[in-house]
Amino acid sequence: MTVLIIGSGPSGPQVALSALERGRPVTMIDVGFSGADVPLPEESYTTLKNRHPDPVGYFLGEDCRGAEIPAQSGQDGGEFYRLPPSKDHVFRPARPFRLHLDGLTPLVSFASGGLAECWTAGAYPFNDDDLAEFPFGYDDLAPHYAKVAERVGVAGEADDLARFLPAHDNLAAPIALDASSQALLRRYDRRRARLNTRHAARMGRSRQAALSAPLGDRGGCTQCGRCLWGCPTGALYTPSITLRDCLKNPLFTYVPGQYASHFTVGVDGDLNGLVTLPCDGGAAQNHRGEAFVLACGTLNSSAIFLRTIWTQRKEIVRLGGLMDNRQVLAPFLNLSMLGRPLDPASYQYHQLATGLPQDNPAHYVHGQITMFSSGAMHPLIQQLPLALRPAGRIMTEIRSGLGVLNLNFHDERRPTNYLTLDPADDAQQPALKIYYRPRAQEADAIGGAMKSMRRFFRDLGAPIIPGMTRLRPMGSSVHYAGTLPMSREAREFTVSPDGQSRDFANLYVVDGSVLPFLPAKNLTFTLMANATRIASRIF
Numbered sequence: 001m002t003v004l005i006i007g008s009g010p011s012g013p014q015v016a017l018s019a020l021e022r023g024r025p026v027t028m029i030d031v032g033f034s035g036a037d038v039p040l041p042e043e044s045y046t047t048l049k050n051r052h053p054d055p056v057g058y059f060l061g062e063d064c065r066g067a068e069i070p071a072q073s074g075q076d077g078g079e080f081y082r083l084p085p086s087k088d089h090v091f092r093p094a095r096p097f098r099l100h101l102d103g104l105t106p107l108v109s110f111a112s113g114g115l116a117e118c119w120t121a122g123a124y125p126f127n128d129d130d131l132a133e134f135p136f137g138y139d140d141l142a143p144h145y146a147k148v149a150e151r152v153g154v155a156g157e158a159d160d161l162a163r164f165l166p167a168h169d170n171l172a173a174p175i176a177l178d179a180s181s182q183a184l185l186r187r188y189d190r191r192r193a194r195l196n197t198r199h200a201a202r203m204g205r206s207r208q209a210a211l212s213a214p215l216g217d218r219g220g221c222t223q224c225g226r227c228l229w230g231c232p233t234g235a236l237y238t239p240s241i242t243l244r245d246c247l248k249n250p251l252f253t254y255v256p257g258q259y260a261s262h263f264t265v266g267v268d269g270d271l272n273g274l275v276t277l278p279c280d281g282g283a284a285q286n287h288r289g290e291a292f293v294l295a296c297g298t299l300n301s302s303a304i305f306l307r308t309i310w311t312q313r314k315e316i317v318r319l320g321g322l323m324d325n326r327q328v329l330a331p332f333l334n335l336s337m338l339g340r341p342l343d344p345a346s347y348q349y350h351q352l353a354t355g356l357p358q359d360n361p362a363h364y365v366h367g368q369i370t371m372f373s374s375g376a377m378h379p380l381i382q383q384l385p386l387a388l389r390p391a392g393r394i395m396t397e398i399r400s401g402l403g404v405l406n407l408n409f410h411d412e413r414r415p416t417n418y419l420t421l422d423p424a425d426d427a428q429q430p431a432l433k434i435y436y437r438p439r440a441q442e443a444d445a446i447g448g449a450m451k452s453m454r455r456f457f458r459d460l461g462a463p464i465i466p467g468m469t470r471l472r473p474m475g476s477s478v479h480y481a482g483t484l485p486m487s488r489e490a491r492e493f494t495v496s497p498d499g500q501s502r503d504f505a506n507l508y509v510v511d512g513s514v515l516p517f518l519p520a521k522n523l524t525f526t527l528m529a530n531a532t533r534i535a536s537r538i539f
C-alpha cells in the first residue's frame with residue numbers, strides 16, 4: 001500500500017516514520033517553505049549580538065519591524081513578544097489559500113515542519129479526564145506518548161503536576177532551570193504544605209520537547225538563550241528533525257512546492273488521486289496513492305476535504321465543531337529576584353507550569369510560566385502603566401524577576417462554530433470561511449481562574465501585576481481542532497477511532513481536526529501521539 005501524506009507539521013512526519021518502520025512506501029506532499037540556516041551555532045544570545053555580521057537585520061529584520069510595539073488590539077493584541085524575522089518563512093502565505101474570517105484569526109503555516117518550527121515546545125499528555133469524550137482512554141494513548149517522547153525527546157518530572165500530567169514512559173531529565181524559575185519552584189517546595197491546603201492550584205515543571213542531553217545527532221541544551229530565533233544545537237524539537245529522519249529511508253519521497261487542492265474520487269467512492277497546484281505556477285498535477293492521509297493542520301485539512309466535496313458534488317457543506325483554546329496572559333513579579341542580575345544564558349521558554357482543577361475535571365485550567373530572560377523588552381515596557389523613561393528605569397531594576405503566566409482554557413465542539421467554503425468571489429478557488437464565537441460561560445470561567453491564580457501567586461511571593469493581564473484574541477493559541485472528529489458512531493463528516501473517514505474509505509485524518517474535545521493543555525504532543533497510534537493501527 002503506497003501512502004500519500006499531505007503536510008510536514010508535527011503530525012505528518014510521525015505517521016510517515018511509523019509507516020516507513022512497517023515497510024510502507026510513503027510520499028509526502030507539502031508546500032514546504034524553508035528558512036535560512038541558524039547562523040553561528042556556537043554563539044550564545046549575548047555573543048551573537050556582537051559577532052553576527054548584521055545583528056540588526058537578524059534580530060529586528062531588514063526594515064526594523066522587530067522594533068515595533070505589537071498592537072494592543074487585533075491578532076497581535078497585548079502580546080509581550082514578537083516572532084522574529086528568522087521565522088518569517090513559517091508564516092509565508094501560499095498563494096491559492098485565502099481566508100474569510102469571522103470571530104477567529106488563525107496563524108497558518110506552509111513551512112516545512114509547519115507551525116511547530118517556531119513553537120514553544122510545551123508537550124503535555126492528556127489524561128482520562130481530558131479524553132472522556134474521545135473513543136479511547138489514556139491507556140490506549142500511553143504507548144504512543146512514550147514512542148513520540150523517545151523520538152523527539154520530552155523533558156519533565158513526575159512532580160505535583162503528575163496528577164494532571166501523567167508520567168508516561170521515556171520522560172527525560174528536565175533542562176536546568178533559569179534562576180527565577182528555580183527560585184519560584186524552591187519557594188513552592190518549601191511552602192508546599194501550606195500552599196496545598198490553601199489553594200487548589202498546583203505547580204511543577206512544565207514538559208518540554210527539548211533535550212537536556214544529546215540524542216542521536218542532536219545536541220543537549222547549552223543554555224544559549226536563542227530558543228526564539230532558532231535553536232543552534234537541535235535540542236529544541238521541530239518537526240523538520242523527524243522529516244530529516246524520514247528522508248534517510250529509501251522508501252520515503254518528499255515533494256515540496258505543491259499546494260494540495262482536492263482529492264479526485266473514483267466510481268467506487270474511494271479517493272484515487274490528489275490534485276496539487278505547483279507553488280511556482282504551472283499546470284495542476286495529479287498524485288496517485290492507495291491510502292491518503294490529511295496531516296496539514298485542522299484548517300488546511302478541512303479545506304482540502306471541503307474542496308473535494310465541492311469539486312465532486314458541487315456542494316458546499318459546513319464542518320461544525322471548530323475549537324480553539326482561549327488564553328490569558330498575566331505578567332507577574334517574582335519578588336525574590338529583585339536586585340539580582342539578569343542572566344540571559346538560559347532556556348527561554350516556559351520551565352514551570354500550573355494546574356488548576358475544576359468541579360468538572362475536563363474543565364481543568366492549564367498554565368505555563370515563562371520568565372523574561374532574554375528577548376526584546378520594549379513591548380513589555382510600553383505596556384507598563386508609566387511614562388516611557390520611568391518605565392525603562394523600573395524595567396531594568398525588576399527585569400530578572402519578571403515572568404508571565406499563560407493560562408489556557410478548554411473548548412468544546414459546538415455546531416455553531418464552523419468551517420466552510422465561501423464562493424462569494426470569482427477566484428479560482430473558494431476561500432475558507434471561519435466562523436467562531438466563544439462559550440457563553442467563558443467570562444465566568446476566566447474570572448474564577450484568575451481570582452484563584454492571583455491569590456496563589458501572591459502566596460508564592462510572585463504577585464500578578466495589576467492592570468497588565470491580557471485576554472488573547474481567539475486564534476492566538478494556535479490550537480485549532482474538532483472539524484472532522486473521531487467518533488464511535490458512524491456519521492458523515494466524522495472519522496472512526498482509527499482516523500478513517502466515514503465519507504471516503506481510503507482517507508485518514510491525523511491532525512487536530514479529529515479531536516472531539518479540546519482540553520486546556522497544549523495539544524501538539526497529543527497530535528503526534530494520536531498520529532502514531534493511528535499509523536500503528538492502519539499500516
Ligand SMILES: Cc1cc2nc3c(=O)[nH]c(=O)nc-3n(C[C@H](O)[C@H](O)[C@H](O)COP(=O)(O)OP(=O)(O)OC[C@H]3O[C@@H](n4cnc5c(N)ncnc54)[C@H](O)[C@@H]3O)c2cc1C
Nearest residue numbers: 007008009011031110114115120121122260296297522524
Ligand atoms: C508561536 C507558537 C507557539 C506554539 N507553542 C506550542 C506549544 O508550546 N505546545 C503545543 O502543543 N503547541 C504549540 N503551538 C501549536 C503547534 O505548532 C501546532 O499545534 C502544530 O504545529 C499543529 O501541527 P499540524 O501537524 O496539525 O500542522 P501544522 O503545524 O499546521 O503544519 C501544516 C503542514 O501542512 C502543510 N500544508 C498545509 N496546507 C497545505 C496544502 N494545501 N498543500 C500542501 N501542504 C500543505 C504545511 O506546509 C505544513 O507542513 C505553537 C504554535 C505557534 C505558532
Ligand code: SF4
Nearest residue numbers: 221222224225227231
Ligand atoms: S533549547 Fe534554547 S537554550 Fe537550549 S540550546 Fe536550544 S536555543 Fe539554546
